[in-house]
Amino acid sequence: MNEMTVIAPVRKTVRVKAPIAHAFEVFTSGLTRWWPHDHGVGKQPIQKVLMEPRLGGRWLEISADGTETPVATITLWEPPHRLVMVWQINAQWKPDPAMKSEVDVRFTADGPDATEVELVHHRFETMGADAGASLRGDVDRGWPGLVERFAREAERDVG
């Protein structure tokens, strides 16, 4: 495990013109109101995307035929400042509870009416260990490991 090399995190920030409590609430309980349905990983078409807003709560996709697909599980719950989720999606963008890349979202008030939201998706390298030596080799050099994920995503799009 120790020879795994960290793959560069994906880091995104957005400034929201709304108070921190509101921003946190919309991000979590309100997930279904804003999550882009074309960003789904489960069975299509998506009817609803929701987050159970508590520690241990799940991020679920519910498809039109009622199939529930777990996407993530909340592992740290500090409203309205921070939440961390284990992102249980594998390199083929399929749900896989063994996957443990992590999405860390922090909310910082910027005055009473604005919030800075920083999202970091990291620990991609944990996805390699399970797939054995070959995939570990792929993630060993950092950024090229991401290329493998793009490729898998491409398979999803094409096939």
Place this chain on the structure above:
Amino acid sequence: MAYENALAVLADPTRRKVFERLRAGPRPVNLLAAGLPVSRPAVSQHLKILKDAGLVEERSEGVRRIYSLRREGLMELREWLDSFWGDALEAFRLEAEKSHEASRSR
């Protein structure tokens, strides 16, 4: 968009294998083809497709052609993955601001 083309191109497993071999550094065709279950002309064809997609570049060294990864092409892919979250956060921002605005005007 360049990344869409790149994704389609990398969907082929053999082509991806060729592409991955270039991660170790620039290589001529015969080295890239060694050990792969496809002919050398087939590898050349894959390299041409990778090159057309902007993922690989080629230079001449004497009579040999040396292939290498094209970093700019990879960055386009990288930005596309980043945009999975970029798009999502933008959608979040719009909803948070819209609903905040609505609650204030009530």
